[in-house]
Amino acid sequence: MASPRNNTEAGQAELRAVRRESRPLFWAAALFSMFANLLMLTGPLYMLQVYDRVLSSRSVATLVALSTIVAFLFLVMGILDYARARILARIGANFQARLDRRVFDAVVRRSATQPDELAATGLRDLESIQRLLGSSVLIALFDLPWTPIFLAGISLFHPWLGILAMSGGGLLVIITLLNQLSSKRPQLEASRANVRSELMSEQLRTEAEMLQAMGMREAAFTRWQSARQLSLRSQLRSADLTGTFSSITKTFRLFLQSAMLGLGAFLVLRGELSAGAMIAGSILLGRALAPIELAIGQWPLVQRASTGWKSLARLLSEVPPETARTALPRPRARLDVLQATVIPPGDSTAALRLISFTVEPGQAVGVIGSSGAGKSTLARALTGAWRVAGGKIRLDGAALDQYDPTELGRYIGYLPQRVQLFDGTIAENIARLRPDRDDAKIIAAARLADAHDMIVKLPEGYDTRVTANGGRLSGGQIQRIGLARAMYDDPVILVLDEPNSNLDNEGSKALNAAIRALKERGSSVLVMAHRPAAIQECDILLMLDGGTRVAFGPKEEVLRKMVTNHQQIQQATGPGGVR
Numbered sequence: 001m002a003s004p005r006n007n008t009e010a011g012q013a014e015l016r017a018v019r020r021e022s023r024p025l026f027w028a029a030a031l032f033s034m035f036a037n038l039l040m041l042t043g044p045l046y047m048l049q050v051y052d053r054v055l056s057s058r059s060v061a062t063l064v065a066l067s068t069i070v071a072f073l074f075l076v077m078g079i080l081d082y083a084r085a086r087i088l089a090r091i092g093a094n095f096q097a098r099l100d101r102r103v104f105d106a107v108v109r110r111s112a113t114q115p116d117e118l119a120a121t122g123l124r125d126l127e128s129i130q131r132l133l134g135s136s137v138l139i140a141l142f143d144l145p146w147t148p149i150f151l152a153g154i155s156l157f158h159p160w161l162g163i164l165a166m167s168g169g170g171l172l173v174i175i176t177l178l179n180q181l182s183s184k185r186p187q188l189e190a191s192r193a194n195v196r197s198e199l200m201s202e203q204l205r206t207e208a209e210m211l212q213a214m215g216m217r218e219a220a221f222t223r224w225q226s227a228r229q230l231s232l233r234s235q236l237r238s239a240d241l242t243g244t245f246s247s248i249t250k251t252f253r254l255f256l257q258s259a260m261l262g263l264g265a266f267l268v269l270r271g272e273l274s275a276g277a278m279i280a281g282s283i284l285l286g287r288a289l290a291p292i293e294l295a296i297g298q299w300p301l302v303q304r305a306s307t308g309w310k311s312l313a314r315l316l317s318e319v320p321p322e323t324a325r326t327a328l329p330r331p332r333a334r335l336d337v338l339q340a341t342v343i344p345p346g347d348s349t350a351a352l353r354l355i356s357f358t359v360e361p362g363q364a365v366g367v368i369g370s371s372g373a374g375k376s377t378l379a380r381a382l383t384g385a386w387r388v389a390g391g392k393i394r395l396d397g398a399a400l401d402q403y404d405p406t407e408l409g410r411y412i413g414y415l416p417q418r419v420q421l422f423d424g425t426i427a428e429n430i431a432r433l434r435p436d437r438d439d440a441k442i443i444a445a446a447r448l449a450d451a452h453d454m455i456v457k458l459p460e461g462y463d464t465r466v467t468a469n470g471g472r473l474s475g476g477q478i479q480r481i482g483l484a485r486a487m488y489d490d491p492v493i494l495v496l497d498e499p500n501s502n503l504d505n506e507g508s509k510a511l512n513a514a515i516r517a518l519k520e521r522g523s524s525v526l527v528m529a530h531r532p533a534a535i536q537e538c539d540i541l542l543m544l545d546g547g548t549r550v551a552f553g554p555k556e557e558v559l560r561k562m563v564t565n566h567q568q569i570q571q572a573t574g575p576g577g578v579r
């Protein structure tokens with residue numbers, strides 16, 4: 001079995017490659033950090049000079065000269081600091097922009113087959129990395145290498161001061177490591193619990209109508225509340241921990257600064273140190289330890305980004321990038337299904353087994369069978385949404401996976417059993433949200449689906465805004481818009497899963513007219529159906545049972561066979577028959 005590390009290696013490599021693209025910017029940030037940190041010495045050195053030189057010489061001219069230099073150095077330091085923050089923010093933005101498309105595709109592809117937590121958090125994980133890259137904690141991490149140098153620098157004032165600074169700094173580093181170790185688990189739990197409660201609230205929101213209608217609000221609230229409380233509890237635990245470490249480091253740093261001052265004063269009294277060095281040492285210590293304090297305070301950001309990175313690496317490994325495919329010409333409507341076996345994602349048993357049949361251009365095939373026979377599974381496999389585990393599905397001779405998925409989507413029109421619209425106008429929905437939508441094609445598709453008259457009767461016609469669950473549209477209206485969407489831009493193959501489940505008589509007639517029109521254009525149509533009205537225009541019937549093909553042939557022949565079987569069963573089970 002592959003170890004989890006191996007499972008994420010491809011994704012890790014992909015993420016690292018994108019991060020590497022920002023290497024010059026990282027170097028620039030490191031260089032700016034070096035100068036900014038060197039300029040950090042301005043304050044302590046100024047203090048040293050003022051105390052030891054200006055005050056003893058009582059020279060205003062020296063003070064003015066020193067102050068002018070210091071003002072200039074502070075200005076440079078400010079500019080460097082500002083530039084560095086901008087560079088880091090851009091590294092984060094670049095990282096996100098470069099991966100947005102890839103992660104979005106991976107999330108959609110994963111959600112289509114396996115809508116799990118990994119898919120749900122993909123985009124959020126990317127955002128958490130971007131947040132870290134543009135945050136002040138990253139700036140602190142750039143400053144951190146300078147901490148030991150500053151601490152060692154304090155020894156130049158007096159070895160004892162150096163010893164105090166380095167042992168104090170060492171203690172703070174130990175506290176940082178303890179913080180990292182102890183907050184890792186609570187942080188992880190908090191973010192997991194948060195994702196679960198958010199996913200649940202999302203689902204409850206989309207099913208709000210049902211919750212309301214079936215009096216499930218109380219029960220749903222109890223369920224959601226327990227997820228929410230779990231999330232809150234783990235968030236509190238992790239915030240408490242970070243807060244504790246933050247307070248410890250802050251208090252300890254302040255104490256250490258005073259201790260430095262105290263030790264400095266003692267050394268001044270013994271005549272081993274100047275007053276300026278005493279103050280400068282204390283200030284330098286504060287500066288040196290500031291990045292540690294900042295890193296601890298913002299550690300949750302680091303941890304979130306680190307878990308985000310890991311789960312993103314897993315997602316990208318499990319959904320590898322699609323290889324570019326040679327563009328194939330627009331296919332003819334010939335479909336060959338050869339020994340196709342389909343296993344629903346996340347399942348272990350096949351829902352379709354060794355199915356073979358051929359559809360010629362201009363033919364309409366009705367796919368019939370009882371519930372669970374595998375009709376919708378076949379529809380999903382024909383559209384390429386689910387891959388075949390064995391066998392092949394060929395469109396005009398080429399296997400479906402030889403087509404670019406976007407192109408394939410254009411050639412195949414699909415009306416799923418449960419039509420879902422997108423937030424937007426009716427026109428946008430019919431045009432499949434394509435930015436290059438063509439009004440003439442939208443209207444042609446709507447006319448074909450007999451939806452045009454219904455749409456123009458709405459107050460805002462094609463520009464009526466609809467929501468994901470249809471908004472103010474009826475079930476039949478949604479289905480007709482779904483049908484128009486499936487027929488947009490002249491599909492080569494049209495797959496309709498229970499297209500007339502919500503249609504009235506008129507709608508059913510229009511559907512049959514549309515199927516006839518498509519056949520005349522040379523397209524092929526597959527209709528998964530329960531009701532006889534839907535297969536009226538079908539020349540061929542494919543009958544499925546328990547995921548296998550039990551009959552395929554001209555409609556009358558298959559129906560006759562069904563009737564004969566039915567009569568035989570009736571005779572066998574009727575009075576005097578075998579029971």
Ligand SMILES: Nc1ncnc2c1ncn2[C@@H]1O[C@H](COP(=O)(O)OP(=O)(O)OP(=O)(O)O)[C@@H](O)[C@H]1O
Nearest residue numbers: 344345347351369370371372373374375376377378
């Ligand atoms: N997403 C899924 N995950 C796991 N198994 C699934 C999934 N979808 C369908 N199945 C299984 O595949 C089998 C065939 O289901 P399918 O939806 O294709 O049947 P159907 O013929 O379309 O039924 P109906 O007429 O009720 O729509 C069923 O046993 C079902 O449990």
